[in-house]
Amino acid sequence: MDHAEALELIEIAAVEPGGLERLAAGDTSQAALVAGHLAGCPSCADSLVRVARTAGLARATIRELPDPALRERTLAFVHAVGRDRSNAAPKAVLDPAPAALPLPAPVPGSSLAGRRRPWFIAGLAAAVVVAAVLGFVAGGASRVAPALAPGEEVAHQAAVIVATMRIATQPDVARVVLASATGGAATGTVLYSGSSGELAMIVTGLAPAPAGATYACWIESGGTKRRIGVVYADGGLGSWAGPVAGLAGMPPGAKFGVSLVLAGSDAGTPVLSGS
Amino acid sequence: MTERRTGDPDEAALVDAVARGSEDALATLYDRHADGIHAVALRMTGDRQVAEEVVQETFLALWNRAELFDPGVASLGTWLRSIARHRAVDRLRAAGRRPSLVSLPDGSDEGDRAGAAAIERLDPELVVHGGAARDASPEAAAESSDLRAAVATALTGMPEQERTVILLAYREELSQTEIADRLGWPLGTVKTRTRRALARLRVALEPGWAMPNSGMDGDGPR
Numbered sequence: 001m002d003h004a005e006a007l008e009l010i011e012i013a014a015v016e017p018g019g020l021e022r023l024a025a026g027d028t029s030q031a032a033l034v035a036g037h038l039a040g041c042p043s044c045a046d047s048l049v050r051v052a053r054t055a056g057l058a059r060a061t062i063r064e065l066p067d068p069a070l071r072e073r074t075l076a077f078v079h080a081v082g083r084d085r086s087n088a089a090p091k092a093v094l095d096p097a098p099a100a101l102p103l104p105a106p107v108p109g110s111s112l113a114g115r116r117r118p119w120f121i122a123g124l125a126a127a128v129v130v131a132a133v134l135g136f137v138a139g140g141a142s143r144v145a146p147a148l149a150p151g152e153e154v155a156h157q158a159a160v161i162v163a164t165m166r167i168a169t170q171p172d173v174a175r176v177v178l179a180s181a182t183g184g185a186a187t188g189t190v191l192y193s194g195s196s197g198e199l200a201m202i203v204t205g206l207a208p209a210p211a212g213a214t215y216a217c218w219i220e221s222g223g224t225k226r227r228i229g230v231v232y233a234d235g236g237l238g239s240w241a242g243p244v245a246g247l248a249g250m251p252p253g254a255k256f257g258v259s260l261v262l263a264g265s266d267a268g269t270p271v272l273s274g275s
Numbered sequence: 276m277t278e279r280r281t282g283d284p285d286e287a288a289l290v291d292a293v294a295r296g297s298e299d300a301l302a303t304l305y306d307r308h309a310d311g312i313h314a315v316a317l318r319m320t321g322d323r324q325v326a327e328e329v330v331q332e333t334f335l336a337l338w339n340r341a342e343l344f345d346p347g348v349a350s351l352g353t354w355l356r357s358i359a360r361h362r363a364v365d366r367l368r369a370a371g372r373r374p375s376l377v378s379l380p381d382g383s384d385e386g387d388r389a390g391a392a393a394i395e396r397l398d399p400e401l402v403v404h405g406g407a408a409r410d411a412s413p414e415a416a417a418e419s420s421d422l423r424a425a426v427a428t429a430l431t432g433m434p435e436q437e438r439t440v441i442l443l444a445y446r447e448e449l450s451q452t453e454i455a456d457r458l459g460w461p462l463g464t465v466k467t468r469t470r471r472a473l474a475r476l477r478v479a480l481e482p483g484w485a486m487p488n489s490g491m492d493g494d495g496p497r
Contacts, residue, residue: 064314082338085296
């Protein structure tokens with residue numbers, strides 16, 4: 001075995017899980033060859049030490065480095081749920097990704113400026129009805145951006161109202177209060193029924209979701225979290241309603257919540273939760 | 276990314292800018308400190324998902340309470356890592372788990388006591404417990420930060436194919452054969468790219484080590 005062959009085996013062993021340990025054990029033909037070479041080659045023995053040190057340092061460090069995509073998720077999260085500092089100074093557009101590992105494009109903030117809501121009064125009245133049924137007072141900053149086309153928003157509001165009314169009349173109706181997971185002003189209420197298999201969620205106080213991000217509602221039980229829908233919002237209220245499998249057998253301690261999810265990502269950041 | 280010391284005027288200015296609503300300043304501070312915060316959170320929780328959420332919550336706390344940072348009391352890095360530790364402990368408690376490592380100021384050093392006082396001003400509901408072990412010295416923290424920066428820079432600078440194989444090997448603990456199967460590359464190609472990546476890391480971690488130019492000729496069919 002020559003130097004190049006020995007160095008190659010050492011370097012590959014240093015990268016593989018438990019590779020250097022197996023090499024040191026010497027119980028394979030390759031390990032025996034390397035051991036034999038190292039016994040007579042101080043230079044390669046020194047290389048083994050240096051490679052092992054570097055590989056160990058690199059492994060420990062790399063494992064602790066965050067996913068590069070976390071940068072955009074974090075900045076979007078703060079933009080969405082952080083306190084409103086717009087009075088202090090104009091919010092700059094999020095920094096483009098620095099020279100680093102490839103990252104998604106920057107996510108600019110969203111704005112409701114200039115949008116007209118001729119149906120807003122009717123929608124607000126409907127929302128008040130829903131809120132009353134849920135025992136929940138509507139309010140909060142009207143900063144949540146809608147994710148539906150204008151023509152679909154009224155239909156969505158109506159569907160949520162109808163579902164909420166229906167759930168409220170069920171004999172096994174259950175109510176869960178959602179609290180902010182970040183210490184912010186957002187709150188919410190969940191109403192569900194195992195017998196009808198339906199769930200309605202109303203939230204308020206969420207900041208506008210950045211472009212490319214949505215608020216997703218979820219249920220967590222038995223250690224498994226499953227997404228059940230996207231929270232559509234406007235006029236200060238966000239909502240979702242629809243059939244959900246498994247409500248009849250919902251175990252005690254099941255959690256309900258809302259997370260901010262970037263497009264193309266399965267990972268979300270909880271902003272509201274309750275059980 | 277090099278750890279900044281107590282009283283760094285540049286970082287104080289950036290935090291002031293955050294308090295005035297600058298998301299650019301927040302992004303700059305993220306680039307400087309996220310690696311260290313993530314490392315602390317991951318060591319404590321052993322869970323990457325939770326560690327990422329701790330990072331997000333830490334920068335949210337920075338955004339929401341930037342006015343509370345006092346550069347005369349503690350460096351921004353110390354302040355942020357303390358926030359991250361407390362968030363990690365909260366997460367673990369909520370999950371009914373004990374932290375893998377809890378290293379909180381134990382009050383035996385003036386800087387640690389000042390850091391603890393700063394944390395309590397940030398959130399009066401937080402309780403600073405006596406630490407089982409002292410924080411790493413500033414020199415050790417800086418060395419660790421420099422190490423992370425060197426590795427991150429090396430990863431950024433290497434070709435994507437090399438970065439892919441080394442991340443699969445170190446983050447997902449895959450063998451060379453498993454990496455070849457995952458990527459659909461010949462085993463020889465995987466080994467060559469892995470060795471090149473390791474060589475780049477070695478140069479970054481040991482500047483006196485030159486990039487070898489033998490034994491890794493050719494890149495295989497892909």
